[in-house]
Amino acid sequence: MINIYFFLMIVAEFIASTSQMLLKQSAGRKYSSFIREYLNGLVIGGYGLLVLSMIISIFCYDGLGYMGVVVMEPVGYIIVMFMSRFFFREKITNRKLLGMLFIIAGIAVFYALG
Secondary structure (H helix, E strand, C coil), X not given: CCCHHHHHHHHHHHHHHHHHHHHHHHHCCCCCCHHHHHXXXXXXXXXXXXXXXXXXXXXXXXXXXXXHXXXXXXXXXXXXXXXXXXXXXXXXXXXHHHHHHHHHHHXXXXXXXX
């Protein structure tokens, strides 16, 4: 059953994927000290977005149930694949596309039979 919680989970996964992009961007930079490596805008923003994503996901348990939220979590892998292509110019290989198809098929089967 697709409802507003389904779309909220997609938003939560998009926010979590954005968080991962910020943390990866921070990891690729050089910092003058150990403290600055962990206390900078990218890291704080990344973890802040991760907390926001977690709060939205917890809210979605009410409408999707435990399994519904767990099944929607892999959508983040698909979003990260496309964001990595856009921001970091990473290649999308046939293997990644096949994995994406399996994720989408698994979600479709869960909601069709569930």
